[in-house]
Amino acid sequence: MSIQIFDDNSTVTASRGTVVVSGVASDAHTWNLVFLQLMIEELGYDVVNLGPCVPAELLVAECEQHQPALVVISSVNGHGYQDGMRLIDAVRSSPELVATPVVIGGKLGVAGELDEGSAARLVSAGFDAVFEDGAKTIVPFYDFMAALPSAATPLPARTRVAV
Ligand code: B12
Numbered sequence: 001m002s003i004q005i006f007d008d009n010s011t012v013t014a015s016r017g018t019v020v021v022s023g024v025a026s027d028a029h030t031w032n033l034v035f036l037q038l039m040i041e042e043l044g045y046d047v048v049n050l051g052p053c054v055p056a057e058l059l060v061a062e063c064e065q066h067q068p069a070l071v072v073i074s075s076v077n078g079h080g081y082q083d084g085m086r087l088i089d090a091v092r093s094s095p096e097l098v099a100t101p102v103v104i105g106g107k108l109g110v111a112g113e114l115d116e117g118s119a120a121r122l123v124s125a126g127f128d129a130v131f132e133d134g135a136k137t138i139v140p141f142y143d144f145m146a147a148l149p150s151a152a153t154p155l156p157a158r159t160r161v162a163v
Pocket of ligand 1: 026027028029030031032035036072073074075076077078079103104105106107108109110111112131133134137138141
């Protein structure tokens, strides 16, 4: 059974590009990644979701292949700071990925929110932004997405139908 959401019966839409969503090496949680995929797809991107427990080498290889408009790293097990530091070093070591936007978010420390110094160190290490968990995380993330060059690509107007 299918549910019609748009009135043009089309399942193919223009895309703003590809976003890679990934967990970090130590993290087995998956619903955070599913949530991010659905949210980013709604903003008009194709999403390559690499799933949980992704080694840095695999992330780098996938990003080199897909040349994404954005890489979104998510971690909620409390070790995101350490994993993120290792991962961004590997990503920025690839000549093809030096300028690719990469963000990290979730529950990044074991003692609640990271202190400002730790978040700043993630940015100094190469992340473009850090989105710590909390009610205020998603709006700044939307603002970041809206400021990406790829967000300027217009999508065809579609009329939603009642379901
Ligand atoms: C389900 C669950 C598990 C399941 C995961 C199953 C699966 N297939 O995913 C299992 C049982 C495997 C598990 C294991 C563990 N878990 Co667990 N788990 C949870 C639980 C109950 C729900 C997580 C969930 O699915 N949430 C739903 C998703 C949609 O929401 P979310 O994960 O919170 O993500 C949101 C935000 O963080 C944010 N976000 C996340 N990433 C990003 C990235 C960006 C860029 C942005 C903008 C936003 C963003 O957006 C999401 C939607 O709002 C949470 C507690 C809780 N109530 O949150 C603990 C929790 C995440 N687990 C925790 C822990 C400690 C563990 C274990 C270490 C336990 C253990 N001792 O073995 C292991 C870790 C295993 C590992 N190697 O990673 C802790 C982490 C604490 C911390 N960060 O300091 C939590 C918070 C429980 C707690 N309060 O202590 N867990």
